[in-house]
Amino acid sequence: MYQKSILLCLFIFFSFVTQAQDCELTISGKVIDIHDKSPLFGAVVQLVGLNKGVYTDKNGFYKIEGVCEGEVQLKVSHPFCEPETKSINLKENRQINFKLEHHLEELNEVLLKGKLYNNESNSSISNQIKTQELEKFSNASLGDALKSISGVSSLNTGNSIVKPIIQGLHSSRVLVINDNVRLHDQQWGVDHAPNVDINSAANITVIKGASALKYGGDAIGGTIVIEPQKAPIKDTIMGKTILNASSNGRGGNISTSFIKAKSSGFNYRFQGSLKRLGDLEAPDYQLTNTGQRENNLSLGIGLNKIDYGIDFSYRLTNSEIGILRASHIGNARDLVNSINRQEPFFIEDFSYTIDNPKQEVTHQIYKLETFKKIKNLGELSLQYSFQQNNRLEFDIRRGGRGDTPAMDMELKTHTLLTQLEWTSLEGFDSNFGLEFNAQNNFVNPNTGVRRLIPDYNMYTAGIFATTAYDVSERWDLDAGVRYDFNTIDADKFYITSRWEKLGYDQLFPEFEIGEDGNQILTNPQFDYHNISATVGATYTFKNDFKLIGNLSSGSRAPNPSELFSDGLHHSISSIELGDLQLDSEQSFKAGVGFQGVVEKFGFNIQPYINYIEDFIVLEPNGIETTIRGAFPVYEYRQTNARLYGIDVSANYSFNNLEFLSNFAYVNGRDVEQNEALINMPPFNVSNTITYSKKEWNNFYVSLNSQLVTQQNEFPDNNFRTDIVNTTSGEFEEVEVDVSSTPEAYHLLNFSSGLDFDFNKTKLSINVMINNVLNTNYRDYLNRLRFYADEVGTNAMLQLKLNY
């Protein structure tokens, strides 16, 4: 370096000496991105001190003519790059190329750990939500935001617990990756929302199907990849604050973040958000005990050089969520009464108080990652993460036990992930990786309630290899394979009579290790071997239309709830029984993506078919009468399932108007029993019309119509039971209708906003009104649909400050 500078000085010195005037010289060259070598369009190349400058063309070329001989200083700048200056002594026509540090906006290339998930180089069928769209959901949940993607719906428990469904599948079949860490947060529970603060995400990608092998082979439904805002390699401070107020729930949230970065690569990051909401309101009544509180924090510090880097981050999400009071019932008779009533039994005045039943969940992630680029090989990275999930569920209890949680689980997961991205082979982009996972679930015995799932240790080891091959300008191929070994070692108490009734004393006598009163202590141990693979191709037509084809096979070991659960599940007053004999599920999925743009019309069509062998379903299997009355018993069983469907989105712009249309259809069947699968999203279509005018401070006004039809394909899980008529005292046989689906509904949502620029700060004001017409409706995919209507009109005001 020093030597070069000295040489340069000498040159400069000599150039002064040998001044001569010839102003017919030309400097030309190309400006490219230092990382992916892509040409930079619109970069400004200037001669410093002389009033001369040109822009680079589409291919990154520039040419400056009529330059005088002698010492000149060239400065090249680009909106998203750190400017670069070069001094030369010009004697003849010269070609000078620049490599710029690009992507300060998307930054994916310079971040620590390079590109997280580049869906361009891969045939996975995916969709993305970008920052601007995400910010609209600042006071909602991850699941709510994801629903704006066609083909993604949600399984709700009330209005605050929202679990994403990708093309008909959810829970353990959908992986959530937050900042390159796979979330382990008791995701098996249908009433456990993913512990992610949506305000910490810069963009979210939904990969439909099991083609993201890097993150796990068990993504039979799909993978949700959440990427936070990354720090650029330049001297900067970036920050934003979003403030939301909402009429329904009479509360709001505040979220703030900032990133301080230096051109040396050093950076630190902060992001935090707080949410406070009281009871929500349906059009006709208050939804008592539906308030929520959230406190989220994420911190990071890192050194991020071009060829190596190290980064530490910490994330905390803490939430307290009230569960609709009226949904806590005692037995099948109460359930029938709730279904037959139009209004919930418990309606109290608005309150911010969160009483039982409620959930209190704290999730923490610690992550340390490092990477090193190795010449002639690629990039080697190592990541260690530790996650701790503490889940408390409080129930309505007798005898002053309300302050003791009915469920108190602590899940700790250590993950070590090492990867080699091998790019030195021309045309190939390959990735090899190893993952080790150690997990411990501990259930606090001081709850006074038998464990729904037991204490266990689970160890997994995964190995994968993926490669993308750039065949030609038009053809790209990719393939990958992953093997996972999974071993679970649990300690579980069964009620002895249940153990015997299920025949386990014959099937698994080797698991019995002790007896205590009427309970038997068992030590079930299971190993699972899972193989997943993906292969696909992308063809780009001359007019930039793109056709993507992808075949993937994912394999998922049964989760602890499917294996071990035994107990009463309050939300539909049923007894749920796991099955120790379950095997892994294996899915075979074929997906196609066809996308393109014709002038002002853009479209994206994604049909798919997913065949799942040994699909695990929870199904009713009789009635059990207890001292508390009658309960339906639901048991897990395996079958073969087939899902097919199509997700379509299209947009068209015309002057200042933009039309956006999304629809999705999925059909799921149990092919062994030839009946529909439960909880398949009904056909839904969303249309949005937006009028925007840039000149008026980026003004926009938008109206969205959302139509959800009635689901006509559902399994009949109704059961009959004898219920005492409280007037005549006689037993009457009634049918408990837990299967019928709610009617179709249509919602209108309105939003509008303006931006104001002050110097370096930008203020955006948005107004959003959801369910403008205060429509009464119930949603098939809400597990509390038996008890109350969904929320009514919610008017929200959002202030966003970027600085």
Add this chain to the structure above:
Amino acid sequence: MKTMKTIKLLSLGLLATLVFSACSDDDDAPQVINEEEVITTLKLKLTPEGGGEIITFTYRDLDGDGSNPEITSPSLSANTTYTGRVEFLNELEDPAEDITIEVLEEAEEHQVFYIVEDSLNAIPTYTGALDNDGNPVGVEFSLAIGDASQGNFTVFLIHEGDKNAPGASEGDLTEVGGETDIEVTFNVTVE
């Protein structure tokens, strides 16, 4: 420089491996949980007015939910009025825990209902002390028996129902709501 970095990277890896392998050694057997809120047993104790032997109806399920409960349902005498009391017990504890005490302590949240099938000539009436809101708890009652008959007699313990609902204070369950903590039916014969 290069070796420095390599060493740094290696030591990081080592650190991670150490933390990784030092995790979770909860190999001890878990502590057994005996469900605290279980009600295993319901007893109806009926004493004929003017004296006589106490007649006890029992529903007992000691072995977890739904596995063959033991039910005793002795016959009652016609044209007799009984003084009644219901008892809820957790007999998994030793000595048995009397949950009736807990129900009385949380009187405002609880009410016992007695529903008689039309064919059975029996009329229950609350007799016990009222809760602080002036509503019956229903643990104590009287049962006026008419002519010989037969029918179902169902006992409900309702938690957090609306005790001010129409008819609730007279024992009408129709509008009460809440959650059913106990629901036990005896087939009663009046001789």
